[in-house]
Amino acid sequence: MFNSGDIVKVLIPNVINTGYDYRLCGAAKLGQFVRVTVMNRPYVGVIWGIGDGGLAPDKIKNVSEIFDSGLSVPDLQWIKQMSDWTLMTPGAVLRLIINVPDAFSPPKTEQLYAYNNDANIRMTDTRQRVSDAFASNDNTPMTINDIRNISHVSGAVVNTLIKNGTLIPVAQQIKNQTSDIRDYSDSGNIKLNDEQSAAATEIGRAIDQGGFSVYLIDGITGSGKTQVYFDAAWRAYSRGKSVLLMMPEIALTAQFMSRFVARFGATPIVWHSNLTAARRREIWRGVARGEIKMVVGTRSALFLPWQNLGLIVVDEEHDTSYKQEDMGNYHARDMAVLRAKIAGFPVVLASATPSAETVQNVLSGKYKILKLTSRYGGATLPAISVIDLRENRSDEYTLGDDTFSGTLSAPLCNAIRETLDSGQQVMLFINRRGFAPIVQCKKCGWVAQCPDCSVGMTYHKHIGKLLCHMCGRSVQMPQTCPDCGGAVSTRGAGLEKIEQEVHARFPTVRTALVSSDTISSRQGLERLVHKMESGEIDVVIGTQILAKGHHFPNLTLVGVVDADMGLYGTDFRAAEHTFQQLFQVAGRAGRGEIPGRVLLQTYQPDNPVLGAICACNRDAFMAQDMESRRAAQMPPFGQLIALVIECEKEQILKKFCETLAATAPNIVGAKIMGPIVAQVYQIRRWYRMRFLIMGPANARLQPAVNMWLQKVKVPANIRIKIDVNPQNFM
Numbered sequence: 107m108f109n110s111g112d113i114v115k116v117l118i119p120n121v122i123n124t125g126y127d128y129r130l131c132g133a134a135k136l137g138q139f140v141r142v143t144v145m146n147r148p149y150v151g152v153i154w155g156i157g158d159g160g161l162a163p164d165k166i167k168n169v170s171e172i173f174d175s176g177l178s179v180p181d182l183q184w185i186k187q188m189s190d191w192t193l194m195t196p197g198a199v200l201r202l203i204i205n206v207p208d209a210f211s212p213p214k215t216e217q218l219y220a221y222n223n224d225a226n227i228r229m230t231d232t233r234q235r236v237s238d239a240f241a242s243n244d245n246t247p248m249t250i251n252d253i254r255n256i257s258h259v260s261g262a263v264v265n266t267l268i269k270n271g272t273l274i275p276v277a278q279q280i281k282n283q284t285s286d287i288r289d290y291s292d293s294g295n296i297k298l299n300d301e302q303s304a305a306a307t308e309i310g311r312a313i314d315q316g317g318f319s320v321y322l323i324d325g326i327t328g329s330g331k332t333q334v335y336f337d338a339a340w341r342a343y344s345r346g347k348s349v350l351l352m353m354p355e356i357a358l359t360a361q362f363m364s365r366f367v368a369r370f371g372a373t374p375i376v377w378h379s380n381l382t383a384a385r386r387r388e389i390w391r392g393v394a395r396g397e398i399k400m401v402v403g404t405r406s407a408l409f410l411p412w413q414n415l416g417l418i419v420v421d422e423e424h425d426t427s428y429k430q431e432d433m434g435n436y437h438a439r440d441m442a443v444l445r446a447k448i449a450g451f452p453v454v455l456a457s458a459t460p461s462a463e464t465v466q467n468v469l470s471g472k473y474k475i476l477k478l479t480s481r482y483g484g485a486t487l488p489a490i491s492v493i494d495l496r497e498n499r500s501d502e503y504t505l506g507d508d509t510f511s512g513t514l515s516a517p518l519c520n521a522i523r524e525t526l527d528s529g530q531q532v533m534l535f536i537n538r539r540g541f542a543p544i545v546q547c548k549k550c551g552w553v554a555q556c557p558d559c560s561v562g563m564t565y566h567k568h569i570g571k572l573l574c575h576m577c578g579r580s581v582q583m584p585q586t587c588p589d590c591g592g593a594v595s596t597r598g599a600g601l602e603k604i605e606q607e608v609h610a611r612f613p614t615v616r617t618a619l620v621s622s623d624t625i626s627s628r629q630g631l632e633r634l635v636h637k638m639e640s641g642e643i644d645v646v647i648g649t650q651i652l653a654k655g656h657h658f659p660n661l662t663l664v665g666v667v668d669a670d671m672g673l674y675g676t677d678f679r680a681a682e683h684t685f686q687q688l689f690q691v692a693g694r695a696g697r698g699e700i701p702g703r704v705l706l707q708t709y710q711p712d713n714p715v716l717g718a719i720c721a722c723n724r725d726a727f728m729a730q731d732m733e734s735r736r737a738a739q740m741p742p743f744g745q746l747i748a749l750v751i752e753c754e755k756e757q758i759l760k761k762f763c764e765t766l767a768a769t770a771p772n773i774v775g776a777k778i779m780g781p782i783v784a785q786v787y788q789i790r791r792w793y794r795m796r797f798l799i800m801g802p803a804n805a806r807l808q809p810a811v812n813m814w815l816q817k818v819k820v821p822a823n824i825r826i827k828i829d830v831n832p833q834n835f836m
Contacts, residue, residue, distance in 0.1 A: 108134050113157030113166060116142050117185075118149045119201035127157035128169045138176035140169045141210065150210050152177055152200065173210060175394040177203070177411060180449040187448065188441055193747075193808055193828045194434040202409040202433065206390040208383055218247035218276050225272040232259045236267060238627035242380050247276045252382040287397045290370040292340045302330050305476035306337035312452045313341045313417060320443060322423075322468055323456040325478030326487065327693025328657070331456045332362070334478070335419045336369045338454055339400065347416020347451070348399045352442065354425045355379070355404045361635060361657055366402070377403030377410065380627060405430060405438035408445070416451045418442045423455040423464060424686050426833050435829040458693060459686040462679075462735065465728055466742040481697070488664070488695040488702035490720045492711045493517045503610045513599045514607055518665050518705050522608075522645070525663040526615065530700065531638065532645045534604055535652060535691045536667040539575065539621045541567035541603045542596035545583070549592030554584075560787040566623065567602050577790045601647050604667055608645055620648030653690040659698030664691060669706040669716055676785065677835050678740050681715050681731050688719050739802060741831050747807050748832040749797040750784065752825040756793045762824050763795050769817050773810045776801030786836045792825070 108114055110132050115125035121144065128142050138153050153176075157166070177185075185203075189196045208214070221240040227233065239256040240248065248256075253264050253273070267273045298306060305323060312319045325331040339349045353362075355378060366374050375398050377389060389410075392398035396413035403410075405428050408418070420428070420439050428438040439455070440463075446453045455464060455473070467473040481487065493515050500512030514522075514534075525532050542565045545554040554563045556574035563572035563581070571580045587594055596603075605617050618634055625631050631651075637643045638658045646652065646661075672684035688706065696702020706716055718727030736743045751766070753759035763781035770778045780797035787794060801807050808830070820826060 117154040118151040127159040139173040141171035219273040238629035328481040329478035342417035353421040374402040377407040424461040540564040540600040544597040547587035
């Protein structure tokens with residue numbers, strides 16, 4: 107406990123220094139939030155420890171305000187250890203926690219707008235996104251900034267909706283909202299089968315006993331993992347603990363929400379990126395005050411100011427979206443385990459296709475495994491087989507006066523026809539957005555490239571534009587080659603082209619496209635789910651969004667259009683990620699009473715990844731994949747740290763990388779590779795080069811890398827991104 111007049115060190119978000127000394131204006135504890143100034147700019151930081159800057163007393167500024175809430179000592183330890191592991195500064199980690207600018211300020215006076223559901227307007231894609239933004243925030247009024255930020259629409263769209271009466275001006279201030287504290291209860295209307303009950307009992311025992319432990323619920327798709335971790339959540343919540351249910355963004359579906367309400371009697375507090383500023387503020391403050399004790403959220407929910415956190419559940423723990431690559435590089439699953447280890451409470455991981463890192467932790471005895479081997483409700487696993495495209499090439503098809511190369515083989519088309527004739531639904535999976543990935547001149551060979559990135563632009567037919575999937579730049583599709591005036595053609599197939607082919611071969615079929623281009627909100631996904639459940643869609647065509655957790659009882663055929671797409675990437679995890687993705691997609695078939703089947707189109711029918719999927723032999727595949735990693739000393743049997751060096755001036759970048767290479771340390775048992783040109787050399791006009799540091803699992807790479815970077819003066823126009831155990835090698 108510190109008293110008024112004591113000198114304390116305050117950690118400040120995003121400030122590189124590990125803290126500045128300030129004089130307290132009242133009593134405060136370690137970890138308490140305080141308001142201070144740095145160079146006359148106000149910040150909210152936390153009390154990090156005893157002041158040790160050695161400044162003269164008259165040079166030390168006063169803390170201007172002490173807040174009631176704060177972080178616990180284990181939270182401060184977590185910040186420090188996360189910083190040591192990821193090589194983010196402690197201030198950068200704190201920035202992830204104090205990420206709501208208005209959390210410590212009184213409500214601002216701003217004009218709010220309500221959505222008029224009775225307005226008779228023509229609904230366009232952009233207007234639908236505005237409607238979804240209000241729906242995702244319980245139809246509470248919003249500021250114009252919130253509407254634009256959440257909907258991703260222009261000011262012109264918002265102004266039009268104001269003029270035509272769809273958006274109605276209401277109160278002229280953001281009112282003090284309640285944190286809508288909710289009392290949950292266990293409905294008792296869910297009966298677990300024997301496997302589920304045994305798993306729930308073991309996790310419940312760990313919660314009752316207290317202390318750190320990690321459980322993996324390893325269950326096949328449709329085995330009822332959700333109800334097992336719901337049981338654990340209730341056990342922790344009913345004992346006064348706070349609970350975080352963490353999952354990939356797109357998994358927050360209406361199906362999950364309805365299961366939650368059925369089990370706990372009220373809707374969950376949901377934390378994600380599409381909340382209004384006022385809603386974020388109130389949830390953040392409610393968690394900090396200990397009033398909100400259960401949250402369903404994406405990876406950023408881990409950094410809420412939790413009070414008495416007693417359980418974290420990481421659903422779909424293998425999902426790559428848990429890896430943050432924008433505001434610092436960290437893996438939310440691993441940081442959740444670290445937080446639980448420091449504070450001493452259990453973590454539950456759930457997946458049908460666990461990551462190699464989690465599997466190794468199970469094999470080494472660090473994690474405990476709980477297996478669910480049967481589908482809930484008696485549904486059977488689908489039959490999975492390959493279609494050899496070397497022997498079953500697709501015929502061409504015509505649309506109007508044009509002829510196109512086909513992508514759907516005869517066996518797949520026959521299966522689609524049989525399924526539709528039986529009144530059942532089909533899913534076609536291809537993990538490629540747009541219509542065609544390559545736009546090229548037939549005469550001179552010109553290829554459409556993004557002027558700001560070292561990648562080609564993808565043709566999106568429904569908007570008539572070329573899009574860069576790296577930076578988002580869009581341009582009109584050229585009618586002729588800009589270099590020679592020759593004819594422009596497209597090559598390759600994206601999901602829009604698959605939809606075109608489906609309509610050409612099955613003219614009366616009702617289709618839906620599912621990708622990040624067409625589904626921009628949870629409400630959009632819920633509409634799709636409702637249409638699938640009500641039988642309004644015959645064939646759904648989509649990307650990896652479809653692989654995550656959806657339950658369509660009448661879906662009995664899944665066709666993977668290009669099963670080879672991810673098999674031969676430069677990433678050593680390519681086989682693992684391909685297996686996980688295709689196995690999850692296959693799990694969408696036959697979840698109701700009618701058995702399902704899955705067809706994988708491939709030019710490599712003997713590939714061991716596809717063989718393991720067809721045999722549903724995940725364990726044999728993982729054993730083989732991990733043995734090859736062990737031989738190569740790749741994670742989880744080794745460590746990698748990537749340094750990505752970026753600069754807008756190519757020559758300055760190369761010169762700095764030469765300097766950095768010249769000062770590279772000798773790390774015992776490890777090696778430093780590079781600099782080399784990054785696989786995507788330029789993104790948003792910034793040139794990129796990479797170093798890769800590789801060492802054994804027990805190597806202390808982080809301290810060596812930290813000392814290395816401290817030796818070199820980094821120019822102001824150079825950016826260095828550090829990524830420990832990277833998932834992305836672009």
